Amino acid sequence: MLEDARTGGRFLLRFPIESCSYLWMWRVYGDWRVHYRLVLEPWTSYPSKLAVAVQQGTQCWLEPEGQFVVEIAATLYQDDEGYQGVLGRLAS
Numbered sequence: 310m311l312e313d314a315r316t317g318g319r320f321l322l323r324f325p326i327e328s329c330s331y332l333w334m335w336r337v338y339g340d341w342r343v344h345y346r347l348v349l350e351p352w353t354s355y356p357s358k359l360a361v362a363v364q365q366g367t368q369c370w371l372e373p374e375g376q377f378v379v380e381i382a383a384t385l386y387q388d389d390e391g392y393q394g395v396l397g398r399l400a401s
Contacts, residue, residue, distance in 0.1 A: 310392055311347075317388035321395050324351040324381045331355045351381060 311320040329351035337346040353369035354362045362368040371377055382399045386392075 311349075312388075319386050319388060319392070319395075320383065321386065321392055321399075322349050322351075322381070322383045323396065323399055325379050328377075328379050329353055333357070351379070353377075 310322075313319070331352040331354065333348075333350045333352050335348050335350075337344075337348075339345055354367045356362055356365075356367075359368065369377075384395060384399060386395045
């Protein structure tokens, strides 16, 4: 959950932590049309370099012709709704 303390606006990202146990965050400061961006991206392993992840034993393995499927949901909401209410809304 991210929160704007000034406006009470919040952002919630729901993803399966069992499958995506890492969360990358990267930011871009005003390069294209002076827009600022913050990106949150669920990941399966750490670090991002595969060779290092394999060396550390933190890689994710997918069998040939296997599938990796997860459900990710994101929403904006106001402080008065509360994150439990938002999770219920996302579940329906």
